[in-house]
Amino acid sequence: MPETVNNRAAAPPEDPNPVVEMKGISITFPGVKALDEVDFRMFPGEVHSLMGENGAGKSTLIKALTGVYGIDSGVIWLNGGKVAFSSPAQAQAAGISTVYQEVNLLGNLTVAENVMLGREPRFGAAIDWRATRKRAKEVLERLNLDINPNSLLNSHSLAIQQLVSIARALDYNASVLVLDEPTSSLDVEEVAELFRVIRSLTEQGVAILFVSHFLDQVYEISDRITVLRNGRMVGEYLTDELLRIDLVQAMIGKELSTLEELQNRSHAADPDTEEQGPYLAASQLGRKGAIRPADLAIAPGEVVGFAGLLGSGRTELARLLGGIDRADSGTIKVAGKRSRIRTPRQAIARRIAYSSENRREEGVVHDLSVRDNIILALQADRGWFRPISKKRQEELVNTYIEALNIRTPSPEQRVSNLSGGNQQKVLLARWLAIAPRLLILDEPTRGIDIGAKAEIQKQVVGLAENGMSVIYISAELEEVLRLSHRIVVLRDRRMVADIPNVDLNLDSVLAIIADGTQGELEEVSG
Numbered sequence: 225m226p227e228t229v230n231n232r233a234a235a236p237p238e239d240p241n242p243v244v245e246m247k248g249i250s251i252t253f254p255g256v257k258a259l260d261e262v263d264f265r266m267f268p269g270e271v272h273s274l275m276g277e278n279g280a281g282k283s284t285l286i287k288a289l290t291g292v293y294g295i296d297s298g299v300i301w302l303n304g305g306k307v308a309f310s311s312p313a314q315a316q317a318a319g320i321s322t323v324y325q326e327v328n329l330l331g332n333l334t335v336a337e338n339v340m341l342g343r344e345p346r347f348g349a350a351i352d353w354r355a356t357r358k359r360a361k362e363v364l365e366r367l368n369l370d371i372n373p374n375s376l377l378n379s380h381s382l383a384i385q386q387l388v389s390i391a392r393a394l395d396y397n398a399s400v401l402v403l404d405e406p407t408s409s410l411d412v413e414e415v416a417e418l419f420r421v422i423r424s425l426t427e428q429g430v431a432i433l434f435v436s437h438f439l440d441q442v443y444e445i446s447d448r449i450t451v452l453r454n455g456r457m458v459g460e461y462l463t464d465e466l467l468r469i470d471l472v473q474a475m476i477g478k479e480l481s482t483l484e485e486l487q488n489r490s491h492a493a494d495p496d497t498e499e500q501g502p503y504l505a506a507s508q509l510g511r512k513g514a515i516r517p518a519d520l521a522i523a524p525g526e527v528v529g530f531a532g533l534l535g536s537g538r539t540e541l542a543r544l545l546g547g548i549d550r551a552d553s554g555t556i557k558v559a560g561k562r563s564r565i566r567t568p569r570q571a572i573a574r575r576i577a578y579s580s581e582n583r584r585e586e587g588v589v590h591d592l593s594v595r596d597n598i599i600l601a602l603q604a605d606r607g608w609f610r611p612i613s614k615k616r617q618e619e620l621v622n623t624y625i626e627a628l629n630i631r632t633p634s635p636e637q638r639v640s641n642l643s644g645g646n647q648q649k650v651l652l653a654r655w656l657a658i659a660p661r662l663l664i665l666d667e668p669t670r671g672i673d674i675g676a677k678a679e680i681q682k683q684v685v686g687l688a689e690n691g692m693s694v695i696y697i698s699a700e701l702e703e704v705l706r707l708s709h710r711i712v713v714l715r716d717r718r719m720v721a722d723i724p725n726v727d728l729n730l731d732s733v734l735a736i737i738a739d740g741t742q743g744e745l746e747e748v749s750g
Contacts (some may be wrong), residue, residue: 514717665696
């Protein structure tokens with residue numbers, strides 16, 4: 225990114241007084257500095273997008289603003305006055321309302337009851353239902369929404385329910401509205417209706433904080449963008465002055481490579497895909513609302529890197545291949561035979577293993593030992609009525625502890641007592657124990673030190689050299705480029721490129737992520 229663009233604050237609008245200003249915000253969790261002296265501001269009547277990859281600090285900053293988290297240092301001003309919220313209710317009473325990705329209303333109640341829930345007009349001790357419906361109708365009309373207040377909420381589409389959530393938030397006289405991934409489950413027409421409502425609110429002076437991973441939507445609706453990376457503010461920019469490639473570069477950053485030898489080693493072992501044929505071939509594989517239909521083929525010994533921003537569809541596609549989620553379109557062939565993969569068990573039966581990006585909730589079992597974690601998938605594959613003998617367990621576990629250099633005082637050590645890097649290696653050992661033919665690694669090096677990262681990447685190269693197919697997903701684009709024979713680029717939940725990793729560089733991949741055009745693909749691949 226050009227020096228003149230990076231780390232600068234965008235010029236304020238004609239009204240120089242921000243409705244929200246956060247200065248020097250720092251929050252530390254045990255072992256993690258989630259925010260490090262972050263500045264953030266919003267002006268009346270603007271849409272401000274907060275951008276960053278996983279772990280950038282977006283959610284933490286929003287929770288600091290809305291009273292979910294207290295701050296360790298820094299100060300927050302709202303409408304010119306210093307504030308310190310101890311709960312979301314306090315923030316809401318002060319005029320900051322949040323609408324989350326998942327609609328948290330009651331579908332069995334009417335629209336009016338949801339809009340006014342907890343604030344219904346009273347007639348003595350009883351609820352004045354006539355006044356409740358009248359007030360709800362007035363709030364809906366403020367948004368130019370033609371919705372019957374007497375209709376049940378669950379009789380409406382998700383998009384309408386989302387708009388009802390916004391109407392409810394506005395009834396608190398919100399001057400700041402936080403929209404957290406509001407378009408994640410909406411189609412094109414529903415997004416257009418939401419954007420109409422957002423523009424109507426900005427005309428009324430409401431400041432909108434818009435959080436989305438869809439670049440097209442961010443550029444369509446936003447006036448200003450603030451980028452966070454690794455808990456720090458990268459910069460604040462006017463949207464119409466920030467090139468998309470510069471935005472992507474600001475979000476991802478450029479890691480200094482300490483593993484250049486891996487790139488030479490992995491590319492030297494480029495598999496002959498035409499001679500061997502693919503181990504897995506997916507045709508028009510997709511899932512509505514998650515990933516558009518895509519074609520993908522992976523040869524034995526091939527590392528295919530998935531590149532794209534968070535929310536691009538990289539994990540969603542991987543989960544379909546690993547049987548975690550069910551595809552609603554397309555077919556999969558494994559070793560040339562059409563295969564039904566709708567559960568992880570069916571995937572494992574076809575020697576396909578998926579290692580989740582969510583190591584804490586979908587990966588290691590923290591209350592179990594290192595030994596139990598490693599044998600977990602193998603034992604499940606065999607069936608619980610065919611237990612693995614203690615002797616075989618010891619042989620297997622000791623082999624992987626040594627091969628992967630897992631630093632543990634004993635196989636009986638609780639995995640929760642290991643470092644993040646060693647937990648990741650335990651998870652890798654679990655999947656290697658079932659002898660997969662295709663290993664899907666989703667963010668295998670996130671949150672671990674450079675030494676553990678290097679060891680895991682070397683293991684990936686070694687596995688491919690021995691004929692294993694690997695899908696490698698990482699937010700670190702240089703890591704994907706270093707390890708992969710081919711790069712699959714995803715953007716806004718669709719595959720936009722599938723190209724050999726020949727003479728590719730970071731800038732060319734960033735350009736495809738930013739633009740997502742066939743012309744860009746042809747230019748890069750040609």
